[in-house]
Amino acid sequence: xxxxxxxxxxxxxxxxxxxxxxxxxxxxxxxxxxxxxxxxxxxxxxxxxxxxxxxxxxxxxxxxxxxxxxxxxxxxxxxxxxxxxxxxxxxxxxxxxxxxxxxxxxxxxxxxxxxxxxxxxxxxxxxxxxxxxxxxxxxxxxxxxxxxxxxxxxxxxxxxxxxxxxxxxxxxxxxxxxxxxxxxxxxxxxxxxxxxxxxxxxxxxxxxxxxxxxxxxxxxxxxxxxxxxxxxxxxxxxxxxxxxxxxxxxxxxxxxxxxxxxxxxxxxxxxxxxxxxxxxxxxxxxxxxxxxxxxxxxxxxxxxxxxxxxxxxxxxxxxxx
Numbered sequence: 511x512x513x514x515x516x517x518x519x520x521x522x523x524x525x526x527x528x529x530x531x532x533x534x535x536x537x538x539x540x541x542x543x544x545x546x547x548x549x550x551x552x553x554x555x556x557x558x559x560x561x562x563x564x565x566x567x568x569x570x571x572x573x574x575x576x577x578x579x580x581x582x583x584x585x586x587x588x589x590x591x592x593x594x595x596x597x598x599x600x601x602x603x604x605x606x607x608x609x610x611x612x613x614x615x616x617x618x619x620x621x622x623x624x625x626x627x628x629x630x631x632x633x634x635x636x637x638x639x640x641x642x643x644x645x646x647x648x649x650x651x652x653x654x655x656x657x658x659x660x661x662x663x664x665x666x667x668x669x670x671x672x673x674x675x676x677x678x679x680x681x682x683x684x685x686x687x688x689x690x691x692x693x694x695x696x697x698x699x700x701x702x703x704x705x706x707x708x709x710x711x712x713x714x715x716x717x718x719x720x721x722x723x724x725x726x727x728x729x730x731x732x733x734x735x736x737x738x739x740x741x742x743x744x745x746x747x748x749x750x751x752x753x754x755x756x757x758x759x760x761x762x763x764x765x766x767x768x769x770x771x772x773x774x775x776x777x778x779x780x781x782x783x784x785x786x787x788x789x790x791x792x793x794x795x796x797x798x799x800x801x802x803x804x805x806x807x808x809x810x811x812x813x814x815x816x817x818x819x820x821x822x823x824x825x826x827x828x829x830x831x
Contacts, residue, residue, distance in 0.1 A: 622774025
């Protein structure tokens with residue numbers, strides 16, 4: 511069953527991508543997210559495992575489906591922590607831009623960090639830099655070390671970062687150093703993952719983004735031999751207390767891979783909703799068919815599978831996908 515689980519969870523991300531892709535470019539991010547969440551939840555119910563959502567759409571009083579603490583699966587088999595982002599990039603889909611994903615990560619119970627919904631400072635790298643950089647270093651030091659380790663001139667490095675006002679100082683440092691910057695409008699799970707795919711040309715991902723997305727990115731990079739480091743950025747005393755309540759006694763400490771995703775086996779799947787750096791988006795074909803492009807990975811074997819699938823959508827009778 512365990513070896514089949516990776517192929518089961520890709521059905522979950524495929525269904526969410528198919529449902530949300532219908533809303534691409536229509537300016538309605540809430541309907542796109544609701545469609546993805548509903549479709550994902552429906553397929554989860556057919557998967558033979560006992561899962562509990564530890565990263566989801568929000569607390570029970572905030573999210574009607576896939577809320578933190580919600581049980582998923584058919585109630586049979588082993589127990590797992592489940593992290594989901596049914597639509598990573600709601601604004602991307604609403605505006606018809608690139609790099610929206612549907613994402614799921616699963617690990618043995620007790621391994622995934624219950625990340626609070628706040629900002630997290632991030633450093634993501636691929637296999638060649640894994641274990642060799644530190645989020646505690648100033649950004650300039652990190653860039654110089656990375657260039658030396660990759661045997662590149664600094665001006666040959668490419669760094670991705672979300673295009674946000676809060677990153678103005680970091681972007682200035684990068685431009686002063688002469689680094690090539692890949693600005694992301696949204697979608698920092700995809701931004702972090704891109705560092706482990708050589709064809710993207712992205713060497714590092716830096717800056718701050720959502721903490722739950724950081725756990726998902728760490729799960730993906732673990733499967734590919736990369737590394738993710740994070741530091742929570744609570745904005746006030748209430749958020750600091752929230753960290754403590756979720757088991758994070760010292761929010762200012764750097765969180766490594768073990769802190770974020772434990773040491774157990776991990777299954778990760780992502781399906782492109784709109785085309786991006788390493789996955790194509792959903793394509794609707796003649797005759798009620800649709801094509802999806804997904805990546806599904808397992809940490810224990812470091813197997814990375816890309817799956818192209820053609821679906822008969824039948825106006826979203828996706829429960830039998």
